[in-house]
Amino acid sequence: MMPIGYYLFLSMALFLIGAIGVITRRNVIVVLMSIELILNAVNINLVAFSRIFGDVAGQVFALFIIADAAAEAVVGLGIIIAFFRNRETVLEDEMDLLKW
């Protein structure tokens, strides 16, 4: 049986890769995918702890996070389609309406 530390390292690695994706990619769709990756890393964390402690509650939350990811993906992609229709682009540094 693997100690918890391996899973935590795996989770951290995936999280950081996802974070790099969010920060550096200009294509918003890839950014959204990276966010999915981050959420997945969190899931690994939750399920691992659930296994270590023998408590199934962690898996329940993992389930919620999957649902949440689905919702987020749906809304995010809807926004992307609407934005693309207006501006003909999916590059995030052109989405600067929030600028001062």
Added chain:
Amino acid sequence: MTPSGYFLEHLWLIPLFPLVTAALMLLIGRRLPRSAVSFFCVGSVFLSFVHAAGAVFQLLAVAPENRVYQQILFEWITPGAMPGPGGLVNFVADWGYLLDPLSCVMVLVVTGVGFLIHVYSIGYMGHEGGYYRFFGYMNLFMFSMLTLVLANNLLLLFVGWEGVGLCSYLLIGFYFLKKSAADAGKKAFIVNRIGDTGFLLGIFLIATTFGTVRFTSQMLSDPVAYAGILETLRAMVDQGRLAYGAPILTGIALLLFVGATGKSAQVPLYVWLPDAMEGPTPVSALIHAATMVTAGVYMVARMSAIYQLAPVAMDVVAIVGATTAIFAASMAVAQNDIKKVLAYSTISQLGYMFLALGVGAFSAGIFHLMTHSFFKALLFLGAGSVIHALSGEQDLRKMGGLWNTIPATSRPFLIATLAIAGIPPLAGFFSKDEILGHVFNRHNESLIMDRYLFLWAIGVVTAGITAFYMFRLFFQVFRGRSRVATELEEHIHESPKSMTVPLMILAFLSICGGWFALPVLWGENNTFGTFLEPALRGVKDEIGGVEVGHHTLFKEYLLMMASVGIATLGIWLAYRLYLQYPKLHSKVAAAWPRLHNLLINKYYVDEIYDALFVNRVKDLSTAFGVVDAKLIDGVGVDGAGWLARVISRISMWWDKWVIDGLVNLAGKITNGLSVPVRMFQTGVFSSYAVLILLGLAILLGYYGHHMHMIVRNLR
């Protein structure tokens, strides 16, 4: 018994009919066909005439003492309490109509003659442009004139007075593209304003003296609340607060007379009337002969109660009247324009009327007003028919020999000419004789010569001149050899029925209109005078100052013979000079060149007025113009503008550099302070994500330090 009945209760309809059609014409008349315009406009005047006649008959049904009908439609001007005789009075000028014998005569003349002239206009104006406009103005005039004669107070009368003035202006300038017509309109308007100033002042003086402008409170439900001038005057005379010859009454009478001289073209304000002939001929007939110019006579007769107590004013009226009569008659002698001759004749006849008023023979003045409106309307309409036949020719020297060419015009014209010349038994004879008789009666027998005898002499001479110039006109137009231009000769044609039928009716009236005075021939009173007497009685018989003193029948006949004789003399002279020896009159003119020039040029009155008033006013205007340009515009307006500009420049500088500077400074400071913060706000979400991660790293760094301590402790 008080007068009543449908027509009296609907007195207000009489002026309303023409008003409605006038509004119709002036608003949508352009779109109506000519037949509709004629139908509505002439029909409305006819309805007015029917209502007027009905009202008069219903008024005649009661005893002479009760022949007053008054109707107050609404209170029009109610300024409230003002000082009057015997404390504060509540001054009210109402919109009300009054029908008494005096307004009966006027309303019948206005609607009757007005209707005939409207019918005539259908033919006369048939080929003119602006047909609807002409009839709109004519109906507006009818409304104003009827308001004038039916008004129950002076202020409403003044409304009508100004209304007819306006319509006169509009109709004189009907051919407004012609400069002379437009100028004539302006002249009429301005000269009338001079008179109206006096009239208005007279109204104000009456209002302050009597506290009311209503003529009478007879036949009103509450005579105390609705005070009338007549009753107030009577009360004040009874209390001894006003007496015969009181200065204030003389002032009122003179001021009102100033108004009358303007409207009725008396010396010195007569100059507008000859120029007013620029208007279409029916206008000259209706406004400048039959109705509007008699408004002054009507007004003075309406205020007869005041005039009877103002002997000085009466003398002024009589003298001005007589002067005007002979002055205008002499000018008519030398005129060559057919309408100008008639215009001067009108002025002269109006002078007669004022002469009658001035000697206290108010009913005789109104009588002459009525007969004059018949035969003068006929003369003008006949002249219009002649002009129509000659395709617009107005010069007497280019007429002649039309007697049999246009019989339907020439026969009535002869009747009118005889009537104005004063040949019995036509209307003009009776009325003129009545006036001269009254003037002569005022003559004090114990003196050889007094002013009344002098006035009478003027009147008689004027009658002779009148006969002379009228027959000069008649002979030149209808008799003798034709001098018509040959190209016009073949176009000579009789006027249409719509024009000749009114001429015949007016001819009939010119013959019979004077027969009210027939009883005078056998020593009785003039029926017409008896009818009018209640309306003209004045406040006190004994101080009226007019002895109606019965002249003997013999003297009456003597006077008649004198006037008929001099008229015949005038006719004979005209016959000799213009018909028997057609060259003779130019020889006569050549014999007295100066006199002839004087008459041709109308005594240079227009030139004198120009030199004395018009040009002086122009000079004054020029001077004021210079003052306006240099002082007001230059120093005042431009100076103020310059000052404002300087101040605004200073203010602008202050605003720009100090106020705005402070505001900008505050903004700049804020802006400068925000630069480091703003740098983070890129609007790109990934940079925000970097910041989040950075924050996380910092937090973890700090937290990791603590964890390190914990782990070490545990170990």
Added chain:
Amino acid sequence: MLDKVIFFFFAGVAILSAGLMVTRRNAIHSAVFLITTLLATAGIFLQLRAEFIFIAQIILYVGGIMVLFVFVIMLVRLDVALHQIQFSRQKWVALLVTLALALEVGVMLWSSRKVPGQGFLLPNAVPAGKLPPNTEALAGRLFDAYLLPFEIASVLLLVAMVGAVVMAKKRT
């Protein structure tokens, strides 16, 4: 030993394909690599005896969400984006920050290994054979203690669905 082999296999696949996903120019390639990552993660879940999450991961993520992604990628015209610069100007800063984070977390995790009974080397509390049937346990928890959040999650999904439809709808 087998555990280790399985774990490292799945972890290696997950990390490798995650890195490829982030760096691929073509979004479709990214999506394929993300799917690989998610499948590898699903294997990790199975190793952790979370069968229900494993199935949910495959069905929902790989079968549902990723299909949605691929759809959108095809709807949005990306051939233009292909020829543009793929990484933003702040990539070096971002990498620096991420490295710092990795260092910190790694140090913390590594330093916790010496604590007895917890931390990095914490063992399983329950042996694998004594675990209750996973789906049953999960369902018992979900529909008992977490019933209300479960319902709220359903509402959340409904709202997201409606919102997506509204936003993606053509303005008339």
